[in-house]
Amino acid sequence: MNTLQELTRIVQAAAAADRTEDQVKLIVEAIHRAIAVDVCSLYIAAADGAMVLVASHGLDQQAVGYSRLPAGRGLVGRVAQTRHPINVAKAAAHPDFCYLAETREDEFTSFCGVPVVRAGAVVGVLVVQSREGRVMSADEQAFLVTLSTQLALVLPPEPLAVHTPASAVRRVRGVKGAPGTGIGSAWLCENLDLYSVPDRPCEDPAAAITEWHQLLSTVSKDVANERRALGDQLSEGVSGVFTAYQMLLNDPGLRLGVEQAIAAGQWLPGALRQVVHHYAEVFLAMEDPYLRARNEDLHHLGNKLYQSWAGASANLPADEHGPLILVGAKVSVSDIAACDPLRLAAIVCYEGSSLSHTAVLANALGVPAVMGTGKLKNIDDGSPLIVDGNTGQVILYPSPSIRLEFERLQRAEQALKGELASLRDEPATTPDGVRVRLMANTGLLADISPGLANGAEGIGLYRTEMPFMISETFPSEEEQLHTYRQVLDAYRGRPVYMRILDIGGDKPLPYFPIHEENPALGWRGIRFCLDNSSLLMTQVRAMLRAAEGGTENGADLHILLPMVSNSGEISAFKGVLDDALQQLHGEGVNVRRPQVGIMVEVPAAISLLPAWAGRLDFISIGSNDLSQYLLALDRNNPRVAGAYDHIHPAVLQEIARITASATTSGLPLSLCGEMAADPAAVVFLLGIGIRTLSMSASKLPRIKWLLRSFSAQDAATLAQKALTLDNSADIRTLLEGALHQRGLGRLLGSE
Numbered sequence: 001m002n003t004l005q006e007l008t009r010i011v012q013a014a015a016a017a018d019r020t021e022d023q024v025k026l027i028v029e030a031i032h033r034a035i036a037v038d039v040c041s042l043y044i045a046a047a048d049g050a051m052v053l054v055a056s057h058g059l060d061q062q063a064v065g066y067s068r069l070p071a072g073r074g075l076v077g078r079v080a081q082t083r084h085p086i087n088v089a090k091a092a093a094h095p096d097f098c099y100l101a102e103t104r105e106d107e108f109t110s111f112c113g114v115p116v117v118r119a120g121a122v123v124g125v126l127v128v129q130s131r132e133g134r135v136m137s138a139d140e141q142a143f144l145v146t147l148s149t150q151l152a153l154v155l156p157p158e159p160l161a162v163h164t165p166a167s168a169v170r171r172v173r174g175v176k177g178a179p180g181t182g183i184g185s186a187w188l189c190e191n192l193d194l195y196s197v198p199d200r201p202c203e204d205p206a207a208a209i210t211e212w213h214q215l216l217s218t219v220s221k222d223v224a225n226e227r228r229a230l231g232d233q234l235s236e237g238v239s240g241v242f243t244a245y246q247m248l249l250n251d252p253g254l255r256l257g258v259e260q261a262i263a264a265g266q267w268l269p270g271a272l273r274q275v276v277h278h279y280a281e282v283f284l285a286m287e288d289p290y291l292r293a294r295n296e297d298l299h300h301l302g303n304k305l306y307q308s309w310a311g312a313s314a315n316l317p318a319d320e321h322g323p324l325i326l327v328g329a330k331v332s333v334s335d336i337a338a339c340d341p342l343r344l345a346a347i348v349c350y351e352g353s354s355l356s357h358t359a360v361l362a363n364a365l366g367v368p369a370v371m372g373t374g375k376l377k378n379i380d381d382g383s384p385l386i387v388d389g390n391t392g393q394v395i396l397y398p399s400p401s402i403r404l405e406f407e408r409l410q411r412a413e414q415a416l417k418g419e420l421a422s423l424r425d426e427p428a429t430t431p432d433g434v435r436v437r438l439m440a441n442t443g444l445l446a447d448i449s450p451g452l453a454n455g456a457e458g459i460g461l462y463r464t465e466m467p468f469m470i471s472e473t474f475p476s477e478e479e480q481l482h483t484y485r486q487v488l489d490a491y492r493g494r495p496v497y498m499r500i501l502d503i504g505g506d507k508p509l510p511y512f513p514i515h516e517e518n519p520a521l522g523w524r525g526i527r528f529c530l531d532n533s534s535l536l537m538t539q540v541r542a543m544l545r546a547a548e549g550g551t552e553n554g555a556d557l558h559i560l561l562p563m564v565s566n567s568g569e570i571s572a573f574k575g576v577l578d579d580a581l582q583q584l585h586g587e588g589v590n591v592r593r594p595q596v597g598i599m600v601e602v603p604a605a606i607s608l609l610p611a612w613a614g615r616l617d618f619i620s621i622g623s624n625d626l627s628q629y630l631l632a633l634d635r636n637n638p639r640v641a642g643a644y645d646h647i648h649p650a651v652l653q654e655i656a657r658i659t660a661s662a663t664t665s666g667l668p669l670s671l672c673g674e675m676a677a678d679p680a681a682v683v684f685l686l687g688i689g690i691r692t693l694s695m696s697a698s699k700l701p702r703i704k705w706l707l708r709s710f711s712a713q714d715a716a717t718l719a720q721k722a723l724t725l726d727n728s729a730d731i732r733t734l735l736e737g738a739l740h741q742r743g744l745g746r747l748l749g750s751e
């Protein structure tokens, strides 16, 4: 081979093509001809470091653009990681070998891979493979290395158009597998699927049968090890999964069935596929849903045997990837056992039901799981996911605000288990007999149970934007009705304060982007709702219908208006409410006029409260926005977040003013911002006379503990003192000191 000539020819041919896809195709074809190899493939590094097959002569074309090896995995990953060629006669014997079934590469024995490096970074790996088990000659390897440097220049600066995830937030519904909320990165457990194995003749049946027996014994040992790995955490019932696997492995039907299929001329993986498929079908045809779900056990076991035969092992990513969410058609017990329990955040199965052993095991381990989602499209290893096992849904690519909300929820769940559970049914009454009403803030259906379990006396703030944010379009009236009804039903007989859509600012809707110079001061809250009055009408109708029958029916709906800053907004909303009531009465729906109040969060509202008192049924202080607007500090801007503090003296003065104004006007008042859960702030709020607080469910027990330990009289004295101080630090020192004195220091500094 005249290396220089070949090189020039290949590079020229590539340069002549217009599209990169065509260029890489031409290159792999040309290399295959130049050095007479059976396979020549090019893998390109995706943004997450995974290596994606983008062109191949010799491998299955179905795999091109799809087949990917997570960063550092397989021989290709190894070449990329070490920036060093691997040139071996028998790829499968290499410790890093990882078999990609979809490429059908099992018929090729040798492997030679060289890195493609540009500007110091590995951008791809060029691979040649042959049927014949031979090491490439030094000349051939040098040719590939030289070519790879040329290739680096041809490849575009951006990764090729591989099938990268559409990183838009999406919600996928499945069925509840195990309760709880899991937040983490996807780890796909679907590399090897026995059912994709093709028929192929067996050249040496006797050797294949021996191999089969060895395989059974290896996998039997693996299962025993996995059982031991999970041992401590398994209940008797759940360890039955492993017993079931062992029974299947010892089952003569499986052993003999595979032997017979091999003897009939089928290669081992093909024989295994035939037999497993046959028995799985038998289970699937059973009437009993429990037995039907056992077909999955067979499939899991079949995959496990196949995986072991192929020498592939699930190399879980290194620790820096954080909590993992196992995702796959059928996440197996082995996948779960292979994952460090401390990193296992949740499980998602495309198939299966709550009866699947995967779900049973997840329940036993306390790992949230969602089953039967159907294939999750456009996700990769590392894609961010939220698994909501309480409602059976998965959120892909959650936005920061959705993530925050779920993190809050997750903390709520943890707190549920905490030591404060015993206070659940006790009232929040101070030692000197002042009763404070504690309610929950929520926005997710999944939040409902933690709220109730923590003794919430109602929902003080239902953020309706949450169901809007996890939807793909504006939810219809019926969809909203369904959601709101569940909330009101769960809190039957207790007040529910539903806020109309408060989007804009820090709460964007993915399908309704609003681009503004200054979103905090822009089109948000009631301003947005009134300008989009048909959306508002739909929402108000849904709320009213959800509360059909009113309090007689146990539905105690209150409507809360966000970001109100002028009188016209209250009148305009009332106009929409009147229309909605009239429409629904006309339609024969038994709806009642709900109480209507506003969030006091725009400072302008404070001065106007006396004027509005006659038009409002209640007010609720939104201390988050109120502090942000009083201090002109963006609560979500990390640069200034350190300076944001609701214990700022000016904020406290204004809150005291609002409370006094509400008392004078006889307006019921609550506070529903984060301040309601800050122990030091709660002492102040109790002291100035606030008697209703709403906060995330997880905080309720702690605040209840505080209130039951702190007299209102002492709090009043401290509040008066706090109002004389002119900086946040002194106020905190005063209030926190009082908490320490009463043995409540444990409430500080923790969630």
Ligand code: PEP
Pocket: 461, 463, 502, 601, 621, 622, 623, 624, 625, 626, 672, 673, 674
């Ligand atoms: C607030 O502003 O204090 C409030 C409770 O509303 P949100 O946090 O939803 O803006």
Ligand code: MG
Pocket: 562, 601, 622, 624, 625
């Ligand atoms: Mg607000």
